[in-house]
Amino acid sequence: MPPPATAPIGVVLARTAKTAARAFDHALATAGSSQPIWQILISLKTRTVANQRELADAVGIQGATLTHHLNGMETTGLVTRRRDPDNRRVHLVELTDQGEQLFHRLATAAIAHDKRLRTGFTDDEITLLASLLHRLAANVTDEPAP
Amino acid sequence: MPPPATAPIGVVLARTAKTAARAFDHALATAGSSQPIWQILISLKTRTVANQRELADAVGIQGATLTHHLNGMETTGLVTRRRDPDNRRVHLVELTDQGEQLFHRLATAAIAHDKRLRTGFTDDEITLLASLLHRLAANVTDEPAP
DNA sequence: TATTGTTATACTCTATAACTATA
DNA sequence: TATAGTTATAGAGTATAACAATA
Numbered sequence: 001m002p003p004p005a006t007a008p009i010g011v012v013l014a015r016t017a018k019t020a021a022r023a024f025d026h027a028l029a030t031a032g033s034s035q036p037i038w039q040i041l042i043s044l045k046t047r048t049v050a051n052q053r054e055l056a057d058a059v060g061i062q063g064a065t066l067t068h069h070l071n072g073m074e075t076t077g078l079v080t081r082r083r084d085p086d087n088r089r090v091h092l093v094e095l096t097d098q099g100e101q102l103f104h105r106l107a108t109a110a111i112a113h114d115k116r117l118r119t120g121f122t123d124d125e126i127t128l129l130a131s132l133l134h135r136l137a138a139n140v141t142d143e144p145a146p
Numbered sequence: 147m148p149p150p151a152t153a154p155i156g157v158v159l160a161r162t163a164k165t166a167a168r169a170f171d172h173a174l175a176t177a178g179s180s181q182p183i184w185q186i187l188i189s190l191k192t193r194t195v196a197n198q199r200e201l202a203d204a205v206g207i208q209g210a211t212l213t214h215h216l217n218g219m220e221t222t223g224l225v226t227r228r229r230d231p232d233n234r235r236v237h238l239v240e241l242t243d244q245g246e247q248l249f250h251r252l253a254t255a256a257i258a259h260d261k262r263l264r265t266g267f268t269d270d271e272i273t274l275l276a277s278l279l280h281r282l283a284a285n286v287t288d289e290p291a292p
Numbered sequence: 293t294a295t296t297g298t299t300a301t302a303c304t305c306t307a308t309a310a311c312t313a314t315a
Numbered sequence: 316t317a318t319a320g321t322t323a324t325a326g327a328g329t330a331t332a333a334c335a336a337t338a
Contacts, residue, residue: 007276008256008257008260009260009263009264009272009275009276010166010170010256010259010260010263012275012276012279012280013162013163013166013263013279014163014166014167015283016159016163016279016280016282016283017159017160017162017163017164017167018163018206019283019286019287020156020159020160020282020283020286021160021163022286023286024156034304034305035305036304036305036306051318051319051320052319052320053318053319053320060164061305061306061307062306062307062308063319063320063321064306064307064308064309064320064321064322064323065305065306065307066320067320067321067322068305068306068321069305071321083314087314087315087318087319088313088314088315088319089313089314089315089318089319089320090314090318090319090320091319091320091321110154110156111154113156113286114154114155114156116285116286117155117156117159117282117285117286118155118285119285120281120285121278121281121282125278126155128274128278129155129158129275129278129279129282130153130155130158132267132271132274132275132278133158133159133162133275134158134162135266135267136162136166136263136267136275137161137162137165137166139262139263139264139265139266140165140166140168140169140259140262140263141165180327180328181328182327182328182329197295197296197297198296198297199295199296199297207328207329207330208329208330208331209296209297209298210297210298210299210329210330210331210332211328211329211330212297213297213298213299214298214328214329215328217298229337233295233296233337233338234296234336234337234338235295235296235297235336235337235338236295236296236297236337237296237297237298293338294337294338295336295337295338296335296336296337296338297334297335297336297337298333298334298335298336299332299333299334299335300331300332300333300334301330301331301332301333302329302330302331303328303329303330303331304327304328304329304330305326305327305328305329306325306326306327306328307324307325307326307327308323308324308325308326309322309323309324309325310321310322310323310324311320311321311322311323312319312320312321312322313318313319313320313321314317314318314319314320315316315317315318315319
């Protein structure tokens with residue numbers, strides 16, 4: 001029996017996201033990784049980040065928190081950090097081969113997870129759901145003008 | 147510019163939930179509380195939980211984690227715990243007046259948050275969204291039969 | 293023995309403040 | 316002075332394992 005339609009949408013959203021996140025977190029843990037590391041890997045692969053501050057913003061964490069994760073990732077050989085010759089204040093973060101490999105393994109897990117999530121949905125339904133979620137997020141995003 | 151529709155639905159879901167959760171967490175913090183405490187209060191008010199194990203399940207945490215939170219809530223005067231005379235292994239958790247008051251304050255904040263989330267949505271759209279989210283959650287819930 | 297809950301301990305993620313290095 | 320990043324420290328939330336109390 002599903003919960004009544006009168007349940008606050010915020011509760012439904014949080015509950016769904018928690019359920020989905022737990023399933024994916026488990027997949028990440030099985031692959032020997034975690035959410036923040038996965039987020040950092042994605043950002044490094046799919047965005048052009050000029051510096052660590054932008055990377056932290058992309059991941060949605062503070063700079064010091066990012067440093068914490070990068071320290072661990074450097075220790076385990078996933079990334080390297082070196083000074084930018086053009087501006088030695090900037091530390092260039094780069095994936096190692098090992099980091100690349102982990103990224104691909106996690107990407108495979110992510111694709112499998114998403115396929116599982118989409119079970120029983122049509123493409124149109126997914127598009128509709130994504131659209132509704134975007135509108136929802138916009139309602140609690142208080143950035144007036146970028 | 148919204149992210150492309152090709153973004154994995156899991157990513158869209160996680161991002162939306164994180165945005166919404168941050169906004170609500172901020173409201174909870176302003177009211178001097180937090181998510182786990184709010185979840186515990188909701189469960190105590192709206193469900194009939196026979197014991198702490200059921201309460202932990204309702205909140206989605208382990209028993210020891212619940213004990214941790216209940217210790218804090220007892221210290222700050224939100225709940226009381228006493229032995230069930232019928233089964234002295236069971237600890238009955240009850241809200242104090244102060245706990246009731248906090249519940250009502252947080253409920254007010256939750257209602258305001260949900261109203262904010264619903265901005266620009268019709269009731270039908272919210273019902274549709276909830277329905278889609280329920281189906282999504284069902285895809286990653288691996289309980290065969292209760 | 294099984295059930296209920298607590299204690300002890302530790303780990304992850306996160307943040308703020310103070311600091312270093314560079315410009 | 317301003318910017319980029321690190322270090323130091325702390326706190327919240329969570330979990331597992333070992334334990335105590337009760338049945």
